[in-house]
Amino acid sequence: MTNSSVSKIRIGILGASGYTGGELLRLLACHDGMEVAMLTAERRAGLPLAQVFPHLTALNAPDLIKIGEVDYAGLDAVFCCLPHGTTQEVIAGLPGHLKIVDLSADFRLGDPDVYAEWYGHAHQALELQKEAIYGLTELKRAEIAAARLVANPGCYPTGPQLALTPLLAAKQISPEDIIIDAKSGVSGAGREPKQNTLYAEVGEGVHAYGVAKHRHAPEIEQGLSEAAGAPITVNFTPHLMPMNRGILASIYVRLADGVSVADLRASLEQNYGREPFVHVVAEGVSPATRDVRGSNHCLIGLFADRLPGRAILLTAIDNLVKGASGQALQNMNLMCGLAETTGLEQAPLFP
Amino acid sequence: MTNSSVSKIRIGILGASGYTGGELLRLLACHDGMEVAMLTAERRAGLPLAQVFPHLTALNAPDLIKIGEVDYAGLDAVFCCLPHGTTQEVIAGLPGHLKIVDLSADFRLGDPDVYAEWYGHAHQALELQKEAIYGLTELKRAEIAAARLVANPGCYPTGPQLALTPLLAAKQISPEDIIIDAKSGVSGAGREPKQNTLYAEVGEGVHAYGVAKHRHAPEIEQGLSEAAGAPITVNFTPHLMPMNRGILASIYVRLADGVSVADLRASLEQNYGREPFVHVVAEGVSPATRDVRGSNHCLIGLFADRLPGRAILLTAIDNLVKGASGQALQNMNLMCGLAETTGLEQAPLFP
Amino acid sequence: MTNSSVSKIRIGILGASGYTGGELLRLLACHDGMEVAMLTAERRAGLPLAQVFPHLTALNAPDLIKIGEVDYAGLDAVFCCLPHGTTQEVIAGLPGHLKIVDLSADFRLGDPDVYAEWYGHAHQALELQKEAIYGLTELKRAEIAAARLVANPGCYPTGPQLALTPLLAAKQISPEDIIIDAKSGVSGAGREPKQNTLYAEVGEGVHAYGVAKHRHAPEIEQGLSEAAGAPITVNFTPHLMPMNRGILASIYVRLADGVSVADLRASLEQNYGREPFVHVVAEGVSPATRDVRGSNHCLIGLFADRLPGRAILLTAIDNLVKGASGQALQNMNLMCGLAETTGLEQAPLFP
């Protein structure tokens, strides 16, 4: 891996025509240590990037090619933005010199049985599944820095795990009835045409979906169980919102005996006080997705509940940045020995 | 009160220039038993309605006048859409022959101390406060029919009370940790210009507000306490959504010992199976606000939680219809001896 | 065709699972002279309507069937909401006793050569094409009333033709450089999943599309040419807007010599002064799509241009109502001898 002051890290993006691929390209456009050398998109192969993403016309990026045409020798690292399922086959075939951040769900679940239960088939690359490091950067920094393959977290699991992990580790909240009510913008559903993500289906409305059966639930539970040192089940209820970007998670927890909301705040501030992207907002402030739009920030808010002995945590992220491509770049920076914030310094876009 | 087949009930609307006033006018336009005879709006007095609500130009409604100019002798009933606080003074001065449905918060809380605590001052019309009937139609039908003054429920409290009241009355859920995560369109905040409801502040974003201190919490608690026969405190966390209309409430409850989600469903279906406006949706269906837009319907959905012993209830209403003007008209129909559904038969508008 | 006071007209909807089908069902729910007896939807055949349109659950409508399964003997009339192209074959096979309003583009263009030029193939039902009456209700009332087959106008052509036809007929404007800049909500693109109508593609943006080649251009030109008594070419530039419903057309015209904007206004008011659905708004008022949402109204506004000798016309409709299903019902009412406004009296929904 070259990382001198002269040569840039040569990046490939597998599956570059979806929203996470486009977002990576947007972020890499401001990254002075990486260079986009290769882009794939099966059905759009042969097209210039500008036809798939007109907003990136000015980027001077390579044309889209088929994955079978890739010459990996010229690459140092790849972001893998392929669909769940095909990802594991593709990654299993990649040469060993490549650093890989995978944005699919394929390597997030460490337990093959849990994977099989939620995805309906056995995992096809069990060895890689063992090797993969779960890429919630602030919680796994050292392992990520040393990893070859990082499984980038899902958009929904990112905020709640950041908020809850320190509290569970410190036994400040009960592991027993954690309720996560999450609200997401539509880009989280991807760029494949589906009736339920058409403008006219989503505009001017809100509804829950995947109630009690969304695949991000086991991912959240895996992280929280590890933090608590015991198996945790959570309520995770996602809602679809009429907006392009953003996830707000409203998290309802029970305090452990003798613990106050101020204790939770102290714990979160201690954990994240020096983090560049995770911010505990001031008392009384309610985090808003508009305040992280386009940025890699995660805001965490904290309130005492009117219900005695309970607290409310609120996390806001941009699902395409900290919830996907931003965190992926943050991880890749670490894996490549670069400053973690490189390419991620942009301030949020409001309004 | 005239209610013959010939003459229509003569309606006045106090405070007709806000969203609830406009919505009443929309609904009354299709009502064959009522006639809009008088409209007030202090700052817009003297204007034709079309200048305040161009969409109602075709209605041939009376011009807006000041409240001091109203001749109540020509009216049979009034809807009061005035701001909280001034309402109680105005209503205290109304002649006794008028049926009144008040859409403000002034008469919703039966306990003067609770009112004083949440509104920061003593109630100015205590006798009326005692007389007022809380107008959640499906739960108070007989009392409403006999009432002179009905306090129309708040937009947020309507759905959750409809869903939870039968379950608490039947002791099927625990009264102890009810969590209500509500998502509302912006029209619920009214038509007064405020920075936080400007398009550019709300578009493309979501956030919680009034966390642990919204004034609809005590209203919900009042109704649920009555149902449970004991004081109940709830978590009520409202969120502002980038849409004009609609409230989705996601309600997280604990089942009583030995009670199943099927039991809850049976209970709700038994209570609401014959209701024209409250519908328990089919198993596996998640209620969506788009499916009630512009209508007086309330949808209730029901799911088993992944957390053992817990359930998820979802309610969807249009905040301006079942959450305000529609329910107000439903109540007034009852008070005037008309069929409850008159003027409210319109199907929802989707997309 | 039965049309007594006892029996209702029995209606079938071919292709009921799209937005225009759903909108017809919404309107027919309030229609006391028609009864929905049959619904088809090829890919959704066998499903209850509630699974395709949850907002219509309360309607008690028949289940969806395949078009091959329809028993036309039990029907008096059909609305045809099938895709362009297949429509002409289906309608050619319908029994002669049926009144038909076709919402596709198949029978709108009277000239087979123009059809072939814009649709890329010869028309397959030339006799029917000759028979079909173009259903711009206010302009063709008598012919529609006598018709068996009505070609319902396109959404975009409706407003501009209503505004321009009287002015061209009176030779008050130049036929030579009419510019129509139209802005449409996304529902006009239909319910088929396509990438370019996904929420995240349309939200927070606007762009023109089909510039100088949209198929509604020849339809507009056909109507305007007939009005002017000579062939007219127009600029028609459609734009896609981040909203569900509504079309605003901003029309830039040159006044004929000696004609003033006041003359245009007088002409429009004379033509439409007694119309239930077409309204010339007051001087200085700019029509807004929010003011016709959900209604069959068309608003026409009129301004003097700063450019000497020119005027600006603005028309606002709901593309799914006056631009599709509402006008279709208006036409069917006429064809069945019912009051034209039946089922269409609902006031617009704002906000």
Place this chain on the structure above:
Amino acid sequence: MTNSSVSKIRIGILGASGYTGGELLRLLACHDGMEVAMLTAERRAGLPLAQVFPHLTALNAPDLIKIGEVDYAGLDAVFCCLPHGTTQEVIAGLPGHLKIVDLSADFRLGDPDVYAEWYGHAHQALELQKEAIYGLTELKRAEIAAARLVANPGCYPTGPQLALTPLLAAKQISPEDIIIDAKSGVSGAGREPKQNTLYAEVGEGVHAYGVAKHRHAPEIEQGLSEAAGAPITVNFTPHLMPMNRGILASIYVRLADGVSVADLRASLEQNYGREPFVHVVAEGVSPATRDVRGSNHCLIGLFADRLPGRAILLTAIDNLVKGASGQALQNMNLMCGLAETTGLEQAPLFP
């Protein structure tokens, strides 16, 4: 003015609590040659920036102060984001060493009579009005670089002037009936609470406003007249759109005799082919505001009209960037001898 490699240019923002102020701060956060040293906001004075713009919490910016408290000695340059009218008084009182980019309309119109006609009162700083350079960067680069006071263009006038100026200068289009139909996001109306920019007034709708009397018309005409060498009047019709950001201008022009659309394209490409921020998009491509969101780019598209001898130009910008703060920074870079693109390299944010 210091501009060494060591010391940064010290920037003040007068009126920092509105949208253009916030946007300047977002852009300056990535600017390595400027430092924000002072922020004013009369009604918010004393507050930390984070309370006015939570999205900028991470910026470590100075607290807001009153304009009377500013010590100009410590500043090198100011952006003035004050309301129209008060601006001219404030700027007249600023010390001479300051470079000033004014984002208000106060110094855009060079002719005092035109100013008085459109603003209803005589200009209060006529000398400054003469001195001020109109800051359409690509058209006035040399004068801007030498200026002390730059009047930053209005949001609407930017795109149309960029598209039309070269064509008028080359006499390729007729100056006589230029029609500009513009569609803007709501942030262009500012952050002051007004009923007509509330979410529920704008959501799900579109309408024209200020028809034939918007104050950006004389600004456009001033620039185009200069380009044509003769007075030009234009049709300028702005429309309010349900989105936060972006302006699309659809411009309808008549070709000069013997000129083709290809000639226009050649002319635009020649003028802008090497510009970093102005891009003529490929043939057949329609510029979309989503493709410039958050960036300083202006896209120009070009189509032959179906009307013989006419063409359609389409321009897309982000109203808060190229239409306000981005162009302001571009100008200030020039005035300070910095690379024009500094702080403006961010790629657009889509979706």
